[in-house]
Amino acid sequence: MSWLGPWLEQTARARSEAGLRRALRPREAADPLVDLASNDYLGLARDPRVVEAGADALRTWGAGSTGSRLVTGSTRLHAQLEDELAAFTGTAAALVFSSGYTANLGAVAALSGRGALVVSDVAAHASLVDAARLSRARVEVARCSDPDAVDRVLAARDEARALVLIDGVDSVDGRIAPLAALHAVCRARDAVLVVDDAHGLGVRGPGGRGTVAEAGLAGAPDLVQTATLSKSLGSQGGVVLAGRAVVEHLVDAARPFIFDTGLAPAAVGAALAALGVVRDEPERVAALHTAAAAVAASARAAAPRLEVPAPTAAMVPVVLGDPDVAVAAAAACAEYGLRAGCFRPPSVRPGTSRLRLTARADLGADELALVDQVLHKVLGTLVALR
Incomplete structure (x- = not known):
């Protein structure tokens, strides 16, 4: 008899006793409930302009991108979205991934690896945690909202390369990271700051340009910003915003970019339209x-x-x-x-x-x-x- 069945039963029972079982609850298209659970922060997921742009991209380009970004999965829409996201956030370049999760996995793993140090915030999003684990770098968990704590970890390191990972806006309690002070520590210690701005883009900063712009750090060469297109932009996908050399490196080395199918054209078109709404309104x-x-x-x-x-x-x-x-x-x-x-x-x-x-x-x-x-x-x- 396989161990699988008994183990799954035991694990499920333990979760039930702890009140931690989860279940999928499919909703209808016409949901009668007032929604305070989604991440559609700007109310753009059903905006007619966004929906029509997605439908137009679907009709023009088809249902899927048909391949990885390095084969057939890059359309002119992808390039346009990357250019406009970079311009909006004040960054030199952008690279669109299939999700915010894969954007974090790709950026962190490709910029670290063996012989590097990754300092991960104690409250970092699961995608940053998993990225640190998969990076093969040495990982230190610290309270990155405390720049002095990060400074101590960086000062004690032996590695030449170091990344510091933090959410610009904490996904649970909304705490805003002290990015200016944290970046100053990273610069003094020759480390690169990686900011996941999934909950900051469209929410914080001038005109919704995010926590990095709010901290006056847009375009900093030793800072990498990631974000999702599935929250304030009401669509789907992820993006890495950084210097052009960083983006070119990710095209060469980020496995979740190289080996994943490109973001579907409908999602790209919808995100483009949503970005225009945020910019104009x-x-x-x-x-x-x-x-x-x-x-x-x-x-x-x-x-x-x-x-x-x-x-x-x-x-x-x-x-x-x-x-x-x-x-x-x-x-x-x-x-x-x-x-x-x-x-x-x-x-x-x-x-x-x-x-x-x-x-x-x-x-x-x-x-x-x-x-x-x-x-x-x-x-x-x-x-x-x-």
Whole structure:
């Protein structure tokens, strides 16, 4: 008898007992719930201009890119998107990947390797963690939000090459990384700073240009910025933004770029249109922050005993502690018409399971009123039971 069945059963049982089983819940195209769980921060995934641009690219180029970027998978649309992303963020060059995850894997592994040091933030996104593991470099985990801690690690190294990995905006609590101070440490210690700006592009910085631009570091030669096209741009895919020599190196050496099929033309066309909207309508960024502040105020009023920080990005974390309580809270929100994100370990530390409410720029007054009503019902009941 194979070990597989008993092992899977035992593993599933352990997860159930810890409140950590997960399940897919397919939604309908016409979802009746008010959405505070998605990453569609600027409300562009269904914007008619974005949808039509994706459909036009589909009709023009076909359903797939037909190959890797180095064979047949690079279209003129890909090149145009890379040029416009670089111009928008103030970077010399850009390289589009099939996802933000593969962009991080490709950039970190190709720029490090044996004989290098990778300093990974203790709260880094899973894609950065996996990139560090796959890099074959020596990996040190540090609190990279503390530049002094990073300085100590870099000062003690023997390796000539070093990368420091951090999220520009923390994906769970919205904390903004101290990029200017961190970059100063990296420059003094001859290290390269890699910033995953998945939750910063379209959210932070002048006109939504991201945390790197906000820190005054756009175009810095010793900084690499990655981002996803699936959040503020409402499409799919990932990008590395860096100096031209870095991008040329990734074309030669980044395995997730070389061996992966290119991003589908429809996603490229949609991302291009979305980028144009962000560029032409910077008021969407302001609207997002206004909506996030309203959601946080509702959560704070509904459960004054819980700490709900003032949001600095799109996400509003409501820490409930126990994973079963967080799951129950998300389910109760859905019953009342609100889709809320639910984060449990390993996405967050044990004991910090939470609702992660994500605001959108297109939330209207009626939707925000419903959010307020539902949070008062659900959070008020949960806090009373605690």
